[in-house]
Amino acid sequence: MSRNSTARGPAVVPGTRSGPVPATMSALRAHRRGGPEQLALEPAPTPPVADDEALIEVHAAAITFAELGWDEVWKHLPMIPSHEVSGVVVAVGRSVTWPQVGDQVYGLIRFDRDGAAAEYVSVPAADLAPRPRTVGHTVAAAVPLAALTAWQALVDQAKVQPGERVLVHGGAGGVGSYVTQIAARLGARVTATAFTADVAHVLRLGAHRVIDVATQQFDATPAAFDVVIDTVGGATLERSYPVLVAGGRLVTLQAPPSAEMVARHGIQGLFFVVSPNRDELSALAAMVDAGELEVKIASTFPLSAGRAAFESGAHFDRPPGKTVLLVRD
Numbered sequence: 437m438s439r440n441s442t443a444r445g446p447a448v449v450p451g452t453r454s455g456p457v458p459a460t461m462s463a464l465r466a467h468r469r470g471g472p473e474q475l476a477l478e479p480a481p482t483p484p485v486a487d488d489e490a491l492i493e494v495h496a497a498a499i500t501f502a503e504l505g506w507d508e509v510w511k512h513l514p515m516i517p518s519h520e521v522s523g524v525v526v527a528v529g530r531s532v533t534w535p536q537v538g539d540q541v542y543g544l545i546r547f548d549r550d551g552a553a554a555e556y557v558s559v560p561a562a563d564l565a566p567r568p569r570t571v572g573h574t575v576a577a578a579v580p581l582a583a584l585t586a587w588q589a590l591v592d593q594a595k596v597q598p599g600e601r602v603l604v605h606g607g608a609g610g611v612g613s614y615v616t617q618i619a620a621r622l623g624a625r626v627t628a629t630a631f632t633a634d635v636a637h638v639l640r641l642g643a644h645r646v647i648d649v650a651t652q653q654f655d656a657t658p659a660a661f662d663v664v665i666d667t668v669g670g671a672t673l674e675r676s677y678p679v680l681v682a683g684g685r686l687v688t689l690q691a692p693p694s695a696e697m698v699a700r701h702g703i704q705g706l707f708f709v710v711s712p713n714r715d716e717l718s719a720l721a722a723m724v725d726a727g728e729l730e731v732k733i734a735s736t737f738p739l740s741a742g743r744a745a746f747e748s749g750a751h752f753d754r755p756p757g758k759t760v761l762l763v764r765d
């Protein structure tokens with residue numbers, strides 16, 4: 437069954453469900469590729485649920501402004517954006533053993549699927565985890581993409597060990613603030629780069645040292661770090677190769693590091709694209725519930741103002757943190 441079926445009539449639910457699920461829902465959709473101007477709130481079929489999927493009643497959905505520029509988001513039309521969700525399971529497919537109907541879940545939705553800017557979204561059950569319980573849906577929805585990226589950079593890619601010296605470029609940013617916090621939690625000695633206004637904040641997140649890039653050079657001392665996580669790129673990346681010890685690990689988020697520079701400095705160059713992972717989401721939820729992970733919300737918009745929410749990405753004075761769509765209370 438195609439998840440993008442436009443068949444009229446009740447949503448097809450092969451497994452269990454909590455009660456009647458309406459056949460149609462409100463969704464923020466685009467019928468043509470473009471920017472926020474293509475997005476409109478309109479009735480849409482409630483998505484069907486495949487055997488390995490769960491249907492989520494969406495409470496909050498977080499926005500990644502850049503997603504409207506990614507090819508995979510536009511692989512089907514009409515498309516629904518916002519690929520981080522927190523909500524309640526209302527139906528599950530036949531082969532799903534977890535979650536169950538009524539469970540509160542959160543997750544990252546793969547970018548080639550419809551997103552969560554809608555009253556309902558269907559998601560492979562394996563991509564979901566129990567949401568953090570000490571915070572509301574709004575905060576939970578703001579966690580998955582940036583925090584999973586940080587976790588996968590540090591744990592899956594760099595395999596950071598306690599006591600290692602980790603340099604985080606952009607330690608105040610969406611991903612960098614989680615890298616700073618998680619690296620400190622892993623027992624690394626964390627140095628972060630940031631602009632002057634963010635230095636105190638990044639120290640509070642757990643960095644042992646913050647290099648103010650307005651006044652200090654992060655590459656003044658060669659071979660000073662075991663691991664570099666680069667969320668900035670450009671000239672910052674170009675200057676990062678010599679700061680690693682031989683055998684050190686350089687993780688980039690925008691594009692793979694230069695193979696030539698990696699070979700010249702005898703380091704490992706690592707690039708990856710974040711993917712959903714239940715165990716990692718569960719670990720992150722536990723960190724949130726333990727008060728070990730600060731989650732920043734820049735602003736919230738009701739689903740009905742979804743287009744305005746995407747347009748707010750162009751505002752230069754936007755505060756740091758996630759923009760979240762509130763779908764239900």
Ligand SMILES: NC(=O)c1ccc[n+]([C@@H]2O[C@H](COP(=O)([O-])OP(=O)(O)OC[C@H]3O[C@@H](n4cnc5c(N)ncnc54)[C@H](OP(=O)(O)O)[C@@H]3O)[C@@H](O)[C@H]2O)c1
Pocket residue numbers: 502581582585605606607608609610611612629630631649667668672688689690708709710
């Ligand atoms: N590969 C993946 O799976 C993956 C996943 C998520 C994100 N990404 C990519 O990762 C990158 C970072 O994303 P993000 O959401 O964290 O962006 P972001 O929130 O804009 O964070 C970047 C941070 O770096 C700061 N910064 C800019 N130039 C700097 C410099 N020269 N030195 C030190 N800090 C500097 C920025 O400060 P200001 O805000 O003051 O400019 C900001 O705090 C993006 O390119 C994104 O596309 C990749």
